[in-house]
Amino acid sequence: MNISFFVRRDFQTIGAYEHVIAIKDHLIEHTALVVQDDEHHYLGILTPLDVLQRPRNLVIDCLAEKPSITMPCSVDEALQIMQAEQEEVLSVYQGEQFEGLVFRNDLLEFVRTKRRELEQEVTEYIGEIKSMHVQLEQSRQVLQAIFDSTQSYIFLVDPQFRIIFFNKKAQEGSQSMHGRELKLGDSILAYTESGNDEMALLTFHENYNKAVGTKQTVVSEREIYYPSMMSSWIRSEYTPVYDNGVLIGVALRIVDITERKRHEIQIEMQTEILQQISWMQSHQTRQPVATILGLLNILEKSSLSDDNRKIVAMLEDTALKLDDVIRDTVIRANSI
Incomplete structure (x- = not known):
């Protein structure tokens, strides 16, 4: 934020050749006084610290050279200069024209106020995120319950063929057919019917790519065989899934259609x-x-x-x- 909002233009002035004792009370009350010559030209700023460090009789003799800032200047930049120079007040210029004074306390109070506002906003934002998280978790649980209640084997496979979702039926099927648990991030290519079924791999690749290419659901039916088991028929549906036009993957739904076949x-x-x-x-x-x-x-x-x-x-x-x-x-x- 620009310091122009914090420049004090109603500053108190004193003459350069006034006696320090005469302006002591005035200096304590205002913290900083603008020193001018007889023609009202700006000469500098007098602070209590100047009087302590340079105990002289006249104001002009107590003055010490101080840094100044030029508008536009940000609050952060002004505070950095004050911190580096150990100053509580700085003179402010607009070009070569003296504009007024900016005090460190004013800037710090603004920063503290903004910090409190930001902390309040962050607290409210965190509360909203937590509320959204609860709602999302409830929605996820409902969707998971719906998917787990179906008798279909359901997977969501990303473009690298990694499993990013599966339902309860799919997990049970993996246990019974392959003797292993499904894990998110695993390649679905490792879960073919016999482990090295080239036809299954070829069919999967063809249907997956066709679904992505046409952006439509691709359906196939085929008979599969298991060692020491009767053959069965499955229907596979490959549906591309997008989020704001970006491909997430393909939803694979497998249904046992043996009885129907x-x-x-x-x-x-x-x-x-x-x-x-x-x-x-x-x-x-x-x-x-x-x-x-x-x-x-x-x-x-x-x-x-x-x-x-x-x-x-x-x-x-x-x-x-x-x-x-x-x-x-x-x-x-x-x-x-």
């Missing part, structure tokens, strides 16, 4: 069986029926007895009904 495989097998049934009905079963119907059409019925004609009619009716059943079965199978 097995159900899908079962449906595919059932569909294939239905298609086979449809084909068999259309070709292998319907063909003999069509042959029977064709033979019945060319059969010379006039030479048959009445009983045989009835039997042939019943046979033809049954074959037509069987043909309708086959046709309906084929249509239903194809619609499924």
